[in-house]
Amino acid sequence: MILINGQPETMLQVADRGLQYGDGLFETIPFRHGHLEYLTEHKERLLRGCERLQIDFNEMAALQRELDIVCKQVSGDGVIKIILTRGSGGRGYKPPKDSIPQRIISFHPLPDYPITHQSGITLQLCSTRLAKNPLLAGIKHLNRLEQVIARNEWDSADIAEGLMLNYDDELIEGTMSNVFLVSDGCLLTPNLSDGGIEGIMRQQVLGLACTLDIPHEIVTLTLDDLYQADEVFVTNSLIRIWPVIALHGTNKKWSHGDITKKIQKALDTAES
Known part of the structure; x- marks a missing residue:
């Protein structure tokens, strides 16, 4: 319709x-x-x-x-x-x-994503970079060519999402999602003041972190932070939360960790 x-x-x-x-x-x-x-x-x-x-x-x-x-x-x-x-x-x-x-x-129709994505996905690190543009940062404007080009970088059904950096090698977001890391018990998500979309589910997760007394910060993040993280997950309104368990083309693995599970459970409870 x-x-x-x-x-x-x-x-x-x-x-x-x-x-x-x-x-x-x-x-x-x-x-x-x-x-x-x-x-x-x-x-x-x-x-x-x-x-x-x-x-x-x-x-x-x-x-x-x-x-x-x-x-x-x-x-x-x-x-x-x-x-x-x-x-x-x-x-x-x-x-x-x-x-x-x-x-x-x-x-x-709702996208037909595998139910297994709720317990863990593999990410692709995209070579396409995001430009810095504070004027357009945060909003969902119709110009999404960077994401279109990035999403065209893989065809494998084993890869659920692509991760995007900017030209300063800062971690920003997924092609269709926001990204969160957990390091030493602290929930981290990238600063989006120069680019990226301020997702509705990102907002909900940050709110749940407050409710659950989970330490959290909006900070500048790099690939080193990603590799050193204890847990990684991505979010958007449709997928809600997908834990990340592997990075394609590398030996890097993460667990579907306790903080991710805690936020997933709280989100399910809030939406029920």
């Missing part, structure tokens, strides 16, 4: 700036057991992105009504994706003053 500005539609104007320049944002929201998970947090991030890109979006009430329509008409669990573009405009980078943001909502 697809709605564009509240109407069943599958075509977008060629002049739309989302198509022309990637001038827009998106959110990917799990729909499980009849409700959208962490919807408030997703909408808040969408609005932060609009502010950052200076998209004049004031139709959140309409967007919510359209989400309600989609949720009532679909059956079973799935994924609802929101795309918000600046709207149509002429040729050239300068946004037209009279552009009207376009709302696109689509429903998709």
Whole structure:
């Protein structure tokens, strides 16, 4: 099912700036057991992105009504994706003053990930690097070519996710996930002020760390920190938490450790 500005539609104007320049944002929201998970947090991030890109979006009430329509008409669990573009405009980078943001909502089946991923996955270290860009850091803008190129680096079903560094050799994120390390009992996740997406599940895990009295820090991390970590896991809204047990092409192994299991259990309890 697809709605564009509240109407069943599958075509977008060629002049739309989302198509022309990637001038827009998106959110990917799990729909499980009849409700959208962490919807408030997703909408808040969408609005932060609009502010950052200076998209004049004031139709959140309409967007919510359209989400309600989609949720009532679909059956079973799935994924609802929101795309918000600046709207149509002429040729050239300068946004037209009279552009009207376009709302696109689509429903998709949940990805068919193996259940074994919940107890351990193998990571690929990607050669594609992330550029530093504080202006766009954190938000889910439509320009994801770095991740597209990185994800094209492997085809093996044995590799579940790729890990990405920036050009300063700092560990940032996965191609579709945020990354966490556990070292000496402390939960660590990369500083994303220069790049990367501030994931909704990353936010939930940091909140659970506070609740569970797990020491945690947002810090600059490198490959050395990864290799020396006692536990590693990756997160996003769809996969929740995948423990990492191996790094492809190396002898490096990690255990599905106690802190990872503790956070997984707390997350399952909070969502039940």
